[in-house]
Amino acid sequence: MLIQKILTRGVAEIIDHNHLEHRLRSGEKLRVKLGIDPTSPDLHLGHTVVLRKLRQFQDAGHQAVLIIGDFTGQIGDPSGRSETRKVLSEKEVKTNLRHYLAQASKVIDVRRAEVAYNGRWHGKRGVRGLLELAKSATVQQILKRDDFEKRLNENADVSVLEMLYPLLQGYDSVAVKADVELGGTDQKFNLLMGRRVQRYFGPAAAGEQDVITVPLIEGTDGVRKMSKSVGNYIGITEEPQEMFGKLMAVPDALLTKYFETLTDIDEPQGMHPKDKKLLLAETIVGMYHSPEKAKEACEEFIKTFSEGAAPEKPKNLLILKDMKDASLLWIVSIATSVSKSDARRLINQKAVELNGTLKTDPRETPPLKNGDVLKIGKHRFYKIEIKQ
RNA sequence: GCGCAGGUGGCAGAGUGGACAAUUGCACGAGGCUGUAAACCUCGCGGCCUUCGGCCUACGGGGGUUCGAAUCCCUCCCUGCGCACCA
Numbered sequence: 001m002l003i004q005k006i007l008t009r010g011v012a013e014i015i016d017h018n019h020l021e022h023r024l025r026s027g028e029k030l031r032v033k034l035g036i037d038p039t040s041p042d043l044h045l046g047h048t049v050v051l052r053k054l055r056q057f058q059d060a061g062h063q064a065v066l067i068i069g070d071f072t073g074q075i076g077d078p079s080g081r082s083e084t085r086k087v088l089s090e091k092e093v094k095t096n097l098r099h100y101l102a103q104a105s106k107v108i109d110v111r112r113a114e115v116a117y118n119g120r121w122h123g124k125r126g127v128r129g130l131l132e133l134a135k136s137a138t139v140q141q142i143l144k145r146d147d148f149e150k151r152l153n154e155n156a157d158v159s160v161l162e163m164l165y166p167l168l169q170g171y172d173s174v175a176v177k178a179d180v181e182l183g184g185t186d187q188k189f190n191l192l193m194g195r196r197v198q199r200y201f202g203p204a205a206a207g208e209q210d211v212i213t214v215p216l217i218e219g220t221d222g223v224r225k226m227s228k229s230v231g232n233y234i235g236i237t238e239e240p241q242e243m244f245g246k247l248m249a250v251p252d253a254l255l256t257k258y259f260e261t262l263t264d265i266d267e268p269q270g271m272h273p274k275d276k277k278l279l280l281a282e283t284i285v286g287m288y289h290s291p292e293k294a295k296e297a298c299e300e301f302i303k304t305f306s307e308g309a310a311p312e313k314p315k316n317l318l319i320l321k322d323m324k325d326a327s328l329l330w331i332v333s334i335a336t337s338v339s340k341s342d343a344r345r346l347i348n349q350k351a352v353e354l355n356g357t358l359k360t361d362p363r364e365t366p367p368l369k370n371g372d373v374l375k376i377g378k379h380r381f382y383k384i385e386i387k388q
Numbered sequence: 389g390c391g392c393a394g395g396u397g398g399c400a401g402a403g404u405g406g407a408c409a410a411u412u413g414c415a416c417g418a419g420g421c422u423g424u425a426a427a428c429c430u431c432g433c434g435g436c437c438u439u440c441g442g443c444c445u446a447c448g449g450g451g452g453u454u455c456g457a458a459u460c461c462c463u464c465c466c467u468g469c470g471c472a473c474c475a
Contacts, residue, residue, distance in 0.1 A: 221415090222425085222426085230415095231416090245424070246424095248423085248424060248425080249424055249425075250425075251425055251426060252423095252425050252426065253425085253426080254425095255425095272423080273423075273425070273426095274423040274425075275423095277423085277425075278423095301424085304424090305423090305424050306423080306424090338417095339434085339435065339436085340435085340436070340437090341433095341434080341435060341436070341437095342417080342432095342433080344439090345417080345418075345432060345433080346417080346418065348418090348432090349417085349418040349419060349431075349432070350418080350419065351417085351418050351419075363438090376418095377417075377418065377419095378418085378419095378424060379424055
C-alpha cells in the first residue's frame with residue numbers, strides 16, 4: 001500500500017521504475033537523498049511536494065539523507081536564471097539551515113534524518129578531486145541539459161561553474177551512498193548525472209541510485225512555478241488566515257494537482273469547484289497549523305468574503321498616540337507600506353473603507369479609536385490600535 | 389587584444405536633440421462581474437505636493453556640447469557576436 005503510494009502519488013517520473021519497485025519490495029532499508037538549498041530558508045508549499053515524498057519513504061522505514069549544499073552555496077550558484085545569486089557565508093548557511101529544518105519538520109521527521117554538509121567531502125577533495133570528478137562526464141553530456149542548450153542557442157551565457165554543478169551534486173550521491181534521490185522535474189538532469197558519477201566512481205559507490213522526480217506546482221497565479229522571487233507562493237509558516245485566502249485564490253485548474261501533491265486525500269468528484277477549494281484550503285491549513293485553526297480560518301473566510309463582513313482577527317495596525325491626527329493618506333501608506341502616491345491612488349480608486357464607510361478624501365484626518373477597521377482593497381483588513 | 393552590435397521602468401521591447409516620467413505587451417494594483425476561480429470590461433502603475441496643476445529624481449557610471457539630451461561627443465564599466473588559436 002505504502003509502496004504503491006511511493007511509486008505513484010505525486011510522482012512525475014521514476015528511473016529506474018522496475019529496479020526501484022523491486023528494491024522497495026525486497027525490504028531493504030534504502031538511503032534516500034534529497035539536496036536542499038541553503039539560500040532559501042523559507043519553505044513554501046512547492047517545497048513540500050518533494051518533502052512529502054521523502055516522508056513517505058521515512059514512513060516505510062527508509063533512511064532520509066538531507067544534503068546541504070553549503071560548499072556549493074558558498075561559491076555561489078549561478079544556475080537557473082541569469083541573475084547571479086548572492087554568496088552565502090558559513091554562518092548564513094547555518095542559520096538558514098536551522099530555519100529550514102524547523103520548517104521541514106512539519107513534513108518530515110527531521111530527527112530521524114541524516115543531515116550532511118557537502119563541504120565535508122568537497123572541501124577535502126581539492127583541485128585534484130575536482131579534476132578527477134571532471135573526468136566523469138563529457139562536455140557534450142553536460143551541455144545536453146535543456147537549460148544550457150537553450151541558453152547557448154539564445155547566446156546567453158553559461159559559466160564553467162554551472163557546468164560543474166551537476167557533477168558536484170552528483171558526487172554527493174557517491175559520498176552518501178544514495179540508493180534513491182528525489183527532486184523536482186527541473187532537477188532531472190542533475191539527478192541522472194548523479195547516476196553517471198556514481199558509475200564513474202564505481203566500487204566506491206553503492207551502485208546507481210534510482211531517481212524519483214516530482215512535479216513542480218504552479219503558484220497562486222496558476223501560471224508560473226511557485227517561487228518566492230515571483231511572489232506567487234504560499235509559505236508554510238504563513239498565518240492560517242492568509243494561507244487559507246491564498247489557497248482560495250488559486251485558479252481552479254490547479255485543484256487536481258494540489259490535491260495530489262499537497263494532501264493525502266483524493267480530489268472529490270462532482271463537487272462544486274469552490275467547495276473543493278474550501279476543502280483543499282481547510283485540509284492544507286490543518287496540516288501546517290491545526291484542524292481547529294483551519295476550521296476557524298474557513299469560517300472566517302466565508303464570513304469576510306462570501307458575506308462581506310469584517311474579519312475577527314485582521315492584521316493589527318499600531319498607531320502612536322501623538323499620531324492620532326494623521327491623515328487618511330498617511331494611514332493608508334503606513335498600513336500597506338506603500339508610497340504615498342500609491343496610497344493616494346488607492347484612495348482615489350475607492351479602495352479604502354473605514355468601518356464600512358468608503359473614504360475618498362486623502363487629506364481627511366479621521367477620528368480613530370481602538371477597534372476601528374480599515375479595509376484596503378478587497379482583502380486587506382487592518383484593525384486600528386492606539387498605543388500610548 | 390582588435391572590429392562590430394548593444395546596455396531604457398519588475399520583465400520584454402519602442403523612442404534616436406525639444407511635444408518624454410518616456411508608445412506598446414506581460415506582470416502588478418484598484419473597481420466592475422463572480423466563487424477573493426477563470427475569462428471579460430474600465431482605470432491605475434517613479435517619487436513628492438496645496439492635483440483640471442506643480443516640483444524633484446530617472447533611460448549602465450562619470451564628464452562634456454547645447455537655451456534644451458534617453459537621444460550628440462569623450463571616457464569608464466558590462467554583455468553578445470566576429471576575428472585572432474584549431475585551419
